[in-house]
Amino acid sequence: MLGLDYESKRGHIGLDYFGRTVFIKILPVGVHLGRLESVLNLPSTVAKTKEIQEQFKGKQLVLGIDDMDIFKGISLKLLAMEHLFETYWHLRGKVVLVQIVNPARSSGKDVEEAKRETQGGTQSKSLDSSPRSSTLVVSEFIGCSPSLSGAIRVNPRDVDDVAQAVNSALKMSEAEKQLRHEKHYHYISTHDVGYWAKSFMQDLERACRDHYSKRCWGIGFGLGFRVLSLSPSFRKLSVEHIVPVYRKTQGRAIFLDYDGTLVPESSITQDPSVERLNMDPS
Numbered sequence: 001m002l003g004l005d006y007e008s009k010r011g012h013i014g015l016d017y018f019g020r021t022v023f024i025k026i027l028p029v030g031v032h033l034g035r036l037e038s039v040l041n042l043p044s045t046v047a048k049t050k051e052i053q054e055q056f057k058g059k060q061l062v063l064g065i066d067d068m069d070i071f072k073g074i075s076l077k078l079l080a081m082e083h084l085f086e087t088y089w090h091l092r093g094k095v096v097l098v099q100i101v102n103p104a105r106s107s108g109k110d111v112e113e114a115k116r117e118t119q120g121g122t123q124s125k126s127l128d129s130s131p132r133s134s135t136l137v138v139s140e141f142i143g144c145s146p147s148l149s150g151a152i153r154v155n156p157r158d159v160d161d162v163a164q165a166v167n168s169a170l171k172m173s174e175a176e177k178q179l180r181h182e183k184h185y186h187y188i189s190t191h192d193v194g195y196w197a198k199s200f201m202q203d204l205e206r207a208c209r210d211h212y213s214k215r216c217w218g219i220g221f222g223l224g225f226r227v228l229s230l231s232p233s234f235r236k237l238s239v240e241h242i243v244p245v246y247r248k249t250q251g252r253a254i255f256l257d258y259d260g261t262l263v264p265e266s267s268i269t270q271d272p273s274v275e276r277l278n279m280d281p282s
Contacts, residue, residue: 012203019229020214023207027200028143030193052098060170062097063134068104073139073156080162088167095170133181135169137162147187150180 007014012025039045052061062081066074077099085092136151138144145153154165214229217236246252256262262272 018226020211021207023203025203026143026146027196027203028147030191030196031188032193033189056096060095062095062166064097064099065102066099067102074099074101076156076159077162080159080166083159084163084166087163091167091170133178135172135177135180136184137165137169147191148184150183
């Protein structure tokens with residue numbers, strides 16, 4: 001998007017930035033699977049599971065989990081469910097949405113408005129467990145989306161797309177659900193929070209490996225200031241050294257950078273001005 005030169009390898013992007021390489025990579029946080037399993041085995045969890053099963057007996061359950069945030073699009077999910085029932089009328093009375101809303105991480109007018117929209121559109125419940133096998137419908141914008149290859153990815157802003165995805169998940173066979181569930185369970189079991197922490201440290205060490213063998217120099221002023229990363233053998237020329245030597249020499253060859261020196265970087269004209277070419281270097 002920015003037109004930068006980059007190199008893609010081993011799951012990351014490397015950008016050359018004034019002599020040093022900047023690595024860009026997506027690293028999910030992962031979950032602590034042991035803690036989740038311990039909660040699933042609690043007596044209170046088992047009791048809550050039975051309560052949910054009895055309350056919605058004979059119906060298919062759609063479970064939504066989101067933070068109370070204006071950017072999470074809970075209101076769009078409710079519109080998608082409304083569109084689902086309008087399009088697939090045979091699902092009315094057979095499908096129930098249980099929406100878990102995590103507490104807001106901030107406060108303000110926008111957050112309060114999001115709360116009113118959510119509470120006005122659905123009955124939020126506190127749920128401690130989920131089915132052992134299920135189909136995931138996830139936003140294509142969340143970090144874990146590429147990792148959960150068995151999930152149905154949607155654009156949460158496309159109400160029709162979300163409704164169709166939910167319908168596809170509801171129609172999926174039990175065998176297919178179980179297969180996808182086992183695939184996801186194996187992935188998060190082997191890629192837990194400890195795995196990603198170790199992976200992050202390894203990537204950080206790899207990115208910084210060559211930084212210690214270089215020296216950084218600051219050049220430019222104001223908005224044009226930047227830091228260059230150069231090899232240790234580089235020596236910056238000083239004015240005190242250049243001027244006396246320049247005045248003593250008879251033959252002089254001067255090499256100047258074109259963009260930004262002879263002509264401004266934003267200049268449309270390609271040729272340097274007459275005043276610039278007639279400048280006396282001394």
